[in-house]
Amino acid sequence: xxxxxxxxxxxxxxxxxxxxxxxxxxxxxxxxxxxxxxxxxxxxxxxxxxxxxxxxxxxxxxxxxxxxxxxxxxxxxxxxxxxxxxxxxxxxxxxxxxxxxxxxxxxxxxxxxxxxxxxxxxxxxxxxxxxxxxxxxxxxxxxxxxxxxxxxxxxxxxxxxxxxxxxxxxxxxxxxxxxxxxxxxxxxxxxxxxxxxxxxxxxxxxxxxxxxxxxxxxxxxxxx
Amino acid sequence: xxxxxxxxxxxxxxxxxxxxxxxxxxxxxxxxxxxxxxxxxxxxxxxxxxxxxxxxxxxxxxxxxxxxxxxxxxxxxxxxxxxxxxxxxxxxxxxxxxxxxxxxxxxxxxxxxxxxxxxxxxxxxxxxxxxxxxxxxxxxxxxxxxxxxxxxxxxxxxxxxxxxxxxxxxxxxxxxxxxxxxxxxxxxxxxxxxxxxxxxxxxxxxxxxxxxxxxxxx
Ligand code: HEM
Numbered sequence: 001x002x003x004x005x006x007x008x009x010x011x012x013x014x015x016x017x018x019x020x021x022x023x024x025x026x027x028x029x030x031x032x033x034x035x036x037x038x039x040x041x042x043x044x045x046x047x048x049x050x051x052x053x054x055x056x057x058x059x060x061x062x063x064x065x066x067x068x069x070x071x072x073x074x075x076x077x078x079x080x081x082x083x084x085x086x087x088x089x090x091x092x093x094x095x096x097x098x099x100x101x102x103x104x105x106x107x108x109x110x111x112x113x114x115x116x117x118x119x120x121x122x123x124x125x126x127x128x129x130x131x132x133x134x135x136x137x138x139x140x141x142x143x144x145x146x147x148x149x150x151x152x153x154x155x156x157x158x159x160x161x162x163x164x165x166x167x168x169x170x171x172x173x174x175x176x177x178x179x180x181x182x183x184x185x186x187x188x189x190x191x192x193x194x195x196x197x198x199x200x201x202x203x204x205x206x207x208x209x210x211x212x213x214x215x216x217x218x219x220x221x222x223x224x
Numbered sequence: 225x226x227x228x229x230x231x232x233x234x235x236x237x238x239x240x241x242x243x244x245x246x247x248x249x250x251x252x253x254x255x256x257x258x259x260x261x262x263x264x265x266x267x268x269x270x271x272x273x274x275x276x277x278x279x280x281x282x283x284x285x286x287x288x289x290x291x292x293x294x295x296x297x298x299x300x301x302x303x304x305x306x307x308x309x310x311x312x313x314x315x316x317x318x319x320x321x322x323x324x325x326x327x328x329x330x331x332x333x334x335x336x337x338x339x340x341x342x343x344x345x346x347x348x349x350x351x352x353x354x355x356x357x358x359x360x361x362x363x364x365x366x367x368x369x370x371x372x373x374x375x376x377x378x379x380x381x382x383x384x385x386x387x388x389x390x391x392x393x394x395x396x397x398x399x400x401x402x403x404x405x406x407x408x409x410x411x412x413x414x415x416x417x418x419x420x421x422x423x424x425x426x427x428x429x430x431x432x433x434x435x436x437x438x439x440x441x442x
Binding site: 045164168 | 407442
């Protein structure tokens with residue numbers, strides 16, 4: 001990621017995400033993926049039982065990564081106060097209206113029959129907003145329940161056994177329920193031809209101008 | 225003149241954090257209700273009540289009814305041995321209790337059928353030096369122990385049926401120790417030997433960091 005001011009966006013490209021937004025996206029997602037993978041080792045006996053000096057390797061890695069992610073998420077929240085561009089992105093992502101409902105309905109209808117014109121989309125379409133909302137909710141839930149489990153993993157003195165036994169399945173089911181959302185997100189970002197251009201917005205920071213016009217006609221780059 | 229600034233340009237009367245027309249407060253209330261419903265569903269549909277298997281006995285010990293023996297020995301006046309049929313002939317008790325694993329998961333309301341450990345203790349007559357009881361698994365890898373006092377608590381069983389069925393192999397067939405007041409690792413599965421002693425043996429997991437007294441808390 002380069003300094004935004006040092007180089008004007010390449011001709012034919014428009015700036016989509018500045019550094020703070022990209023940093024928040026990638027730092028949270030790297031931790032999320034690592035947590036999901038280390039967490040899922042619990043369901044693979046061969047991996048679950050790998051011990052190092054009597055300690056379960058992946059369980060401890062998961063707990064350490066988990067506390068680290070809590071710190072990263074806290075920094076990301078603080079960054080909202082410091083970065084204008086990050087705040088604007090969050091704002092655009094969490095604001096919705098009748099056009100979003102229409103857009104979702106349009107997409108559902110398209111699954112059955114082709115045609116129809118797409119309702120206007122600004123910087124984010126309703127699918128992106130929905131993904132953001134579900135991701136934020138799942139992350140908050142996983143971090144919240146995870147901290148309880150993590151503390152309990154280190155010492156049994158803080159929480160009652162019965163309470164932990166109620167929290168644990170919430171953590172499990174949140175993680176499992178989120179997997180389809182994550183797979184959908186990855187499919188649209190990496191594989192689906194018409195949407196994967198968006199990935200460049202999150203890596204290099206810019207996307208093709210013509211793609212932006214077609215997919216986000218209501219968004220004026222630079223004014224976001 | 226002081227005028228209210230126009231509301232920020234949000235196309236189509238957009239609202240924040242919500243469905244159209246939903247205030248943020250209502251949306252958060254919805255989210256909270258959703259979370260509570262989810263938590264309730266987990267409780268009702270038993271997301272918290274599913275068994276997992278852990279074993280350090282690899283492969284999992286096989287139970288052969290004809291050759292199975294439960295040996296009771298150590299510091300007792302009357303050591304004895306039971307076959308599977310003899311074990312089942314002892315007056316049985318049925319108990320419903322919760323199971324908690326030290327990993328955090330638990331299973332509510334498990335029905336156990338078996339023999340009160342106190343019955344075995346009375347029959348063996350521990351000598352005066354006997355202060356502890358060690359429980360050995362079939363292949364000699366897993367073991368764990370309780371104090372004699374803990375072993376005599378009324379809800380401590382050696383169980384052969386779980387939820388009305390003979391124990392499955394993964395769950396410790398033919399016999400496991402049930403100590404509902406402590407974490408599951410205290411309950412040795414594939415139980416074949418109950419040994420009375422004057423010093424407490426450190427169990428498999430206790431040598432690896434878990435506490436010898438594994439009381440659960442309400
Ligand atoms: C944010 C993303 C996270 C994901 C996707 C995630 C995922 C998972 C998964 C799939 C499991 C296995 C559940 C099971 O065995 O039923 C798990 C277990 C666990 N998680 Fe997380 N988790 C996350 C965050 C955290 C955090 C922040 C902490 C603590 C600081 C944490 C602590 C734990 C603990 C202690 C366990 C139980 C480990 C064990 O005993 O094996 N998790 N997690």
